[in-house]
Amino acid sequence: MVIKAVAGQRFSMVTFGLAQVAMDIEPLIAALRCAPAQPGYTHNYPVAVLVAFLVAAVAPWVCRLLATRCNRQxxxxxxxxxxxxxxxATKVALGSALAGTLLHVAxxxxxxxxxxxxxxxxxxxxxxxxxxxDALHRACIAAGIAGAAAWFLLLIARNRKPTRQR
Structure with missing residues (x-):
């Protein structure tokens, strides 16, 4: 959320979220098979970069679908x-996906x-x-709250209806 608040349209939260989910597909499959759900082959930096490229390839389609539906509402x-x-944009998709996968591994x-x-x-x-x-969890929660608040306030400020001048 902090990255979104700072980067604005140059960062995609949807793509970031897709990247986070993609990183945990392997442990999810293991859990569904009642096997130990430990980090597997995707949880290292070289593979995280490959996963980011895959996510960046599908993200524009997913983002277009979600944005169209949300905009309609x-x-x-x-x-x-x-x-x-x-x-x-391709570079926004790739940057957001890389942020998601690399931060996930870190x-x-x-x-x-x-x-x-x-x-x-x-x-x-x-x-x-x-x-x-515990410190890591607290830092993530604090960053999420601060980022969400900043993102929301910036969104409101950018989209304010102009007031009439007399």
Missing amino acids: LWRWNLGRFAQPTQL IDSIMQADMTPLVPLYAGNPLLHLVSP
């Missing part, structure tokens, strides 16, 4: 000034001992316990 509720563009690496984020260059986890899990 905004116009119906007389809030059309908040409508968002339906096109997603945050998981701090908390999970079984991660090897730098494989094949390094077999260990140099980020493990960089900060405590």
